[in-house]
Amino acid sequence: MPGMRIGSRAQLLSQLPREQSAQLPSIGIVAVHQSYKCLLCAHQGTYQHDLILGLLALLLILHFVSDRCHNVYMKIIDSAQALGQAIRGARIALGLTQQALAESNGLSRKFIGELESGKGSIELGSALKVAKSLGIIWGAPDPTPQMVLDKAARDIAEELSAGDREFALRLAMDALKYLKTMKPERLKKPRPTGSEQFDALLAAGARLVIEGSSPHMPRWGKKLSAAWFPGSDTRNMGEAFRRLTIKRTPKMFADFNIYIKDNSLEIT
Structure with a gap:
């Protein structure tokens, strides 16, 4: 670049529009100057690593400018x-x-x-x-454990009404695995799913995901009158496999007369 020379930081800053220079913190000014020097050296073939340093400095500029502009021009709608x-x-x-x-x-x-x-x-x-x-749309907050449980109950009810018990069971298991990672302290009773078995499954699962993380154990839910092996809804289960399933079932599920292997849940 014939005729180019490296100016001072103040000279570089004076060439920026006033509203932009006002948003640049001191570290941003240093980044502007350093990126200018490094990119010039790289163009002249002085050092190969100067190109990398120049690009990193430019990324630093973009970070600070975008962050400041966001803080200045974005407003929270709270009233x-x-x-x-x-x-x-x-x-x-x-x-x-x-x-x-x-x-x-x-x-x-x-x-x-x-x-x-x-x-x-x-x-x-x-x-x-x-x-x-007008294009003004609020982002939804992160889901709470209760939101996850309530949505699971609604979705399960829809799948059961459509006759798809296998997918309903998958939804229940996915929700319980997700709830386990959230470590909820309280869970209230969700809307009925339309099935006593799935209502009991969610009740047992709620106790399992809260166990160890909170003293507020749910008291809702009703034990099934007959044993239920959810796995038998999708495949035939021999007697030996049933015995193994009973042995491997977490106590919270067994208390509701539901038998499902702990490793198939992956939430214990």
Whole structure:
């Protein structure tokens, strides 16, 4: 690069737009200067490793600039007022009037006005509908153990109603294995699955995943009147295999008259 020379950090910083230079911390300024030097040396063939150092410095710049910009320009929606401001800003950016936004969502212009003004008693479902239409979407929180159990019960009920017991059993086992890794302290009774056997399976599983991590052992669930071998739903089980299964069944399941080998669960 004929005519290029390495300037000072201050000179380099002065060439950046003011709003960008204001966001660069001191370590970012050092990274700008160092990357400039290293890439120039690499171009002139001085040292091969200078190219690597220059690229690493540039990655450092991108990290700090993007992090600072995120902190400056991203706002958490934690109140009706913040939601109203976000709605208004997105609407204006899209060139929509309040009336147009209202009509596209089947609402009144008055509702949009109250929403944008931050009225606290606004109807939540309609507010979320408007936000979604403008591309304002909340990320879901990480699932809690209760959410995992409740969803498993719903999904199992759907599969059982469709006649697929094998997949329902797989859903139950997957949910229990996941719950075991979450180390829950409490689990409340989920909605019924439509099957006494699967209700008992979830009850026994809830006790198993909580055992050792919390004194709050669930008290819901009912022991089956007849022994159930879930494995027999999908394959024939000989007498010897049944005896082995009974021997290898965790106590929490045996207490509910459910017999399934511990190694097939992989949650003990």
